[in-house]
Amino acid sequence: MTRAKQQKPAAPATPPTIPAIPKPDVPARLAALPGMPIGELKAEWRRLFGTEPPPYNRRFLESRLAYRIQELAYGGLKRETLERLEALGEQIDGKNNTLRRIRHEQRPIAGTRLIREYQGVEHVVTVTRDGYEWQGRPYRSLSAIARAITGTRWNGWTFFGLKGRPGA
Structure with a gap:
């Protein structure tokens, strides 16, 4: 004799409630960002954006959180x-x-440095406004850089570890 599995009703999908930030709290909250451990920055991101934080560096998280704190306190950009x-x-x-x-x-913000070690050599790619730069030369795609480094065809996003991450 087998038991029939009972299906649980799906929980209603409700958007997270983003807290309002009182204007007098803004300076202290902005000043606290640089001293927060990365785990706390990510938790703050979840509270203020209602999403998982993107896989970017600490400086990016701090700057976006600083903007978001001010946006929630003073209002965002005008529609125009x-x-x-x-x-x-x-x-x-x-x-x-x-x-x-x-x-x-998807594309990382200009100025982001992508670092990849391949066969014992560290390769640094800088994201530019128009593409990427590696060893002082401009490239239109990460795949072209990965091909130049390895001599074989690679998906550039995979080679540099960007594919499969949240937000990528």
């Missing part, structure tokens, strides 16, 4: 400003949806 920024972004990517998606969702 957001529209203008979107229009400027479209001028850069030429309304190419693939570039827009990479620009918006």
Whole structure:
């Protein structure tokens, strides 16, 4: 005799409640960010954004959290400003949806350094506004850099450890 499994009702998906930040608390909260351990920064990200933190460096997390704290206390950008920024972004990517998606969702911010050790040699790639730079030369893709390093075809995002991470 077998028992029928009872299915549990699915919990309703409710968006997380983002706390309002009182204006007088802003300076102290901003000053506390540099001294927080990375685990606390990530927990603060979860509280203030309601999502998992992206796999970027500490400086990125601190700067985005600082902006978010001020945004929640004083308000965000005006709709007109957001529209203008979107229009400027479209001028850069030429309304190419693939570039827009990479620009918006995945591509690390300009100035980010990607470090990969391959066969005992450390390779440093810097993300630029227009692509990437490795050994003083500009490249349009990480795959081209991975190919230059290894001599074989690689997915650049996989080679540099960006594929499969949250936000990637």
